[in-house]
Amino acid sequence: MPNSTRRAADPDSAPDSVRLRGVGFGYADQPAVLRDVNLILPQGSFHFLTGPSGAGKSSLLRLLTLAARPQTGRITLFGQDVTELPRAAVPALRRRMGVIFQDFRLLDHLTAFDNVALPLTLAGERPADFGADVEEMLRWVGLGGRMDALPPALSGGEKQRLAIARAVITRPRLILADEPTGSVDRAMGEKLMRLFQSLHKLGATVLIATHDEALAERVGATVLRLENGRLSQAAPATGEAA
Numbered sequence: 001m002p003n004s005t006r007r008a009a010d011p012d013s014a015p016d017s018v019r020l021r022g023v024g025f026g027y028a029d030q031p032a033v034l035r036d037v038n039l040i041l042p043q044g045s046f047h048f049l050t051g052p053s054g055a056g057k058s059s060l061l062r063l064l065t066l067a068a069r070p071q072t073g074r075i076t077l078f079g080q081d082v083t084e085l086p087r088a089a090v091p092a093l094r095r096r097m098g099v100i101f102q103d104f105r106l107l108d109h110l111t112a113f114d115n116v117a118l119p120l121t122l123a124g125e126r127p128a129d130f131g132a133d134v135e136e137m138l139r140w141v142g143l144g145g146r147m148d149a150l151p152p153a154l155s156g157g158e159k160q161r162l163a164i165a166r167a168v169i170t171r172p173r174l175i176l177a178d179e180p181t182g183s184v185d186r187a188m189g190e191k192l193m194r195l196f197q198s199l200h201k202l203g204a205t206v207l208i209a210t211h212d213e214a215l216a217e218r219v220g221a222t223v224l225r226l227e228n229g230r231l232s233q234a235a236p237a238t239g240e241a242a
């Protein structure tokens with residue numbers, strides 16, 4: 001991954017990144033999507049979230065980014081109970097996370113460079129300080145030749161890599177990724193996994209939602225499985241990220 005002096009997460013003596021206690025969630029009049037979900041992600045842990053299509057993986061990530069609120073239970077992030085966090089406080093909390101959405105959510109009027117630079121600008125950093133870091137990150141995800149491109153001119157895989165670069169450029173303490181390798185080939189998928197593993201080694205907590213259980217096994221992180229609204233933990237894998 002890019003070699004940068006930007007701050008790394010501090011894994012020491014940090015509270016758990018995520019705690020869910022008895023979380024229940026559903027959409028309007030629909031049947032419950034999540035039932036009595038309990039989950040602890042210690043600071044610096046690496047987990048995959050698997051389960052069949054429609055099991056509620058994206059919904060669980062939406063709860064963690066406070067894009068949706070649970071009907072029951074409590075959510076604690078970075079040691080703070082955020083279950084009823086006022087809306088106005090959500091953007092500051094989100095800036096502590098790197099989120100990769102399934103639909104990328106790139107800003108189409110900004111170049112690839114400016115999309116990646118945006119979280120740094122919002123954090124108050126100066127372009128003179130981060131320009132080289134943004135370029136290095138873009139080169140690392142294979143977009144060195146596309147820095148001035150607007151997202152609509154990028155392929156699906158390029159958009160996905162851009163979304164990942166943007167999410168991790170601030171070295172967030174918590175990385176939440178929804179199918180982050182769904183649009184790239186296997187070689188690029190493996191490379192992007194190495195990026196997540198590198199960030200994990202620097203102390204970040206990583207949660208990756210994916211259908212691809214084989215990928216989860218290859219990486220060897222702890223695998224959580226959602227089915228029928230319930231969350232369970234698969235037998236521990238033996239790979240390097242666990």
Ligand SMILES: Nc1ncnc2c1ncn2[C@@H]1O[C@H](COP(=O)(O)OP(=O)(O)OP(=O)(O)O)[C@@H](O)[C@H]1O
Nearest residue numbers: 027030033051052053054055056057058059060211
């Ligand atoms: N905005 C919404 N309004 C109503 N129902 C929704 C909404 N979003 C998702 N759902 C429903 O909630 C359930 C869980 O969906 P979710 O997207 O969380 O599952 P998922 O495991 O991420 O699926 P996939 O792997 O296909 O992305 C599904 O039955 C889905 O149809």
